[in-house]
Amino acid sequence: MDKEKFIERVLFLLALSSISSLVIITIFIFVEGLPLIMHTGLKDFILSSHWAPTKGFFGIGAMIVSSLLVTLGAMVLGVPLGLACAIVLAEFSSERLRRLLKPTLELLAGIPSVVYGFLGVIWLVPLIRDHLGGPGLSLLAAAVILGIMILPTVISISIDALTAVPDVYRDGSIALGATEWQTVRRVALPAPSSGIITAVILGMGRAVGETMAVIMVAGNAIKLPASVLDPVRTLTSNIALELGYAAGRHREALFATGIVLFVIIMILNFSATLITRRR
Amino acid sequence: MQQHPGMRIDVQGGGSSAGIFAAQQGAANLGASSRELVAAEKKLHEIAIAWDGIAVIVHPSNPLGNLSLEQLRQLFQGKITDWRDLGLPPHAIDLITREEGSGTREAFEHMVMGKTEFTPSALVQDSNGAVREIVAGDPYSLGYISAGLVDERVKAVPIDGVLPTRENVKKQSYKLVRRFLLVSRIPPAGECKAFVDFILSPQGQGLLEAEGLVGVK
Numbered sequence: 110m111d112k113e114k115f116i117e118r119v120l121f122l123l124a125l126s127s128i129s130s131l132v133i134i135t136i137f138i139f140v141e142g143l144p145l146i147m148h149t150g151l152k153d154f155i156l157s158s159h160w161a162p163t164k165g166f167f168g169i170g171a172m173i174v175s176s177l178l179v180t181l182g183a184m185v186l187g188v189p190l191g192l193a194c195a196i197v198l199a200e201f202s203s204e205r206l207r208r209l210l211k212p213t214l215e216l217l218a219g220i221p222s223v224v225y226g227f228l229g230v231i232w233l234v235p236l237i238r239d240h241l242g243g244p245g246l247s248l249l250a251a252a253v254i255l256g257i258m259i260l261p262t263v264i265s266i267s268i269d270a271l272t273a274v275p276d277v278y279r280d281g282s283i284a285l286g287a288t289e290w291q292t293v294r295r296v297a298l299p300a301p302s303s304g305i306i307t308a309v310i311l312g313m314g315r316a317v318g319e320t321m322a323v324i325m326v327a328g329n330a331i332k333l334p335a336s337v338l339d340p341v342r343t344l345t346s347n348i349a350l351e352l353g354y355a356a357g358r359h360r361e362a363l364f365a366t367g368i369v370l371f372v373i374i375m376i377l378n379f380s381a382t383l384i385t386r387r388r
Numbered sequence: 389m390q391q392h393p394g395m396r397i398d399v400q401g402g403g404s405s406a407g408i409f410a411a412q413q414g415a416a417n418l419g420a421s422s423r424e425l426v427a428a429e430k431k432l433h434e435i436a437i438a439w440d441g442i443a444v445i446v447h448p449s450n451p452l453g454n455l456s457l458e459q460l461r462q463l464f465q466g467k468i469t470d471w472r473d474l475g476l477p478p479h480a481i482d483l484i485t486r487e488e489g490s491g492t493r494e495a496f497e498h499m500v501m502g503k504t505e506f507t508p509s510a511l512v513q514d515s516n517g518a519v520r521e522i523v524a525g526d527p528y529s530l531g532y533i534s535a536g537l538v539d540e541r542v543k544a545v546p547i548d549g550v551l552p553t554r555e556n557v558k559k560q561s562y563k564l565v566r567r568f569l570l571v572s573r574i575p576p577a578g579e580c581k582a583f584v585d586f587i588l589s590p591q592g593q594g595l596l597e598a599e600g601l602v603g604v605k
Contacts, residue, residue, distance in 0.1 A: 158508075159508075161488075161505055162488055163489070238526060243482075324514070328512070330508060330510055340511050350487045350488075353403050353489070354403045354405045354488070354489025354490065355489055359488070
């Protein structure tokens with residue numbers, strides 16, 4: 110066998126091993142979690158909000174809703190900010206400013222989530238408690254922290270999408286008498302809309318999956334929240350909070366929570382792929 | 389360690405159930421637990437090494453002077469949700485409990501809740517320290533932690549008129565007292581027995597007392 114072929118084979122095997130770890134993780138989660146869903150019934154597991162695992166009640170309804178609400182809140186706060194930031198960096202700023210700001214924003218992604226959580230507990234939670242009421246540890250606190258955490262994802266993918274728009278589009282628009290803002294709004298933004306939607310969806314995936322920071326600021330109560338100031342427990346928090354001690358059915362229930370999370374993230378990623386492919 | 393230079397002790401965290409599990413599996417010579425063994429675990433040898441009170445804590449500015457065991461139960465059942473019901477100015481109570489499976493929670497559940505369930509509205513934190521941190525910052529909160537960890541940033545509330553002081557825990561006149569156990573699959577022998585003997589010796593017990601626990605001797 111010549112050297113070329115050999116290297117190809119080795120690379121192929123390495124590539125395969127990374128995919129197989131995904132397959133193994135998937136199989137593992139389902140093997141561990143499915144028995145409980147069978148035992149409780151999918152309907153009761155997903156729709157009931159009665160979670161008392163050591164007493165035999167496994168309902169994660171409130172947590173699914175909470176996860177979605179926290180994510181939605183993070184999107185409402187993070188997407189406009191991120192998008193505005195991306196537009197400024199891609200359209201209105203000098204090359205020098207962009208060279209300085211973009212790496213700085215990417216550094217934001219490198220801050221460990223426990224640090225975000227810590228800041229949340231020390232600074233944001235007392236702020237909410239003193240000025241808005243409630244215990245401070247809340248849906249709102251989690252949404253704000255997550256909104257900040259998804260910024261790097263949203264910004265860097267949006268910038269890539271915006272800079273991919275050929276300059277002739279912009280030049281054409283300006284030549285036709287449009288102002289710079291009109292050019293951005295009518296030409297530069299719509300052209301890469303699929304790229305921007307992908308940015309939003311990937312940000313969403315990040316928000317759904319974030320655990321540590323959310324555990325620290327969300328309060329983790331099992332109840333359905335009645336307002337944004339109420340404490341909530343997300344799916345990821347539930348797993349991380351209780352896995353250390355769980356045994357038997359309880360442990361299975363946490364893996365089953367993982368299955369639900371897995372399905373949600375899969376749906377998000379698939380839609381991201383579908384939208385990018387449409388281009 | 390200075391007196392026993394050749395001895396090696398590996399320590400691992402993870403909670404009471406993890407300690408008991410490791411002892412059952414034989415992965416560890418000794419498992420430490422802050423909860424009582426359940427029926428299925430009774431085959432293990434248990435050695436009580438210390439008493440610990442579970443203190444009910446509030447913010448230092450909170451004037452609450454006493455709670456009955458019944459009031460405490462109703463609080464955590466979600467039947468009392470406002471400070472008004474305890475004779476204080478009206479404000480919602482921010483109730484804090486521990487996560488399912490924690491030794492402190494199990495002991496509290498056993499001694500206070502009986503067969504009833506914790507209210508799902510309670511905030512859940514995953515360590516004594518996190519509960520204390522929240523109570524120290526929130527004037528309207530109420531939670532429970534190991535009595536040894538109460539410091540000046542929080543205030544312990546007397547239960548049925550008794551404060552979780554060292555004497556009251558030792559006399560068991562305080563209602564919420566639990567045991568700290570070491571468990572093992574086989575009766576401790578050799579170095580393992582030496583370690584247990586050390587903990588039960590005046591010096592070892594003194595170390596536990598210095599950490600805020602109450603010795604069994």
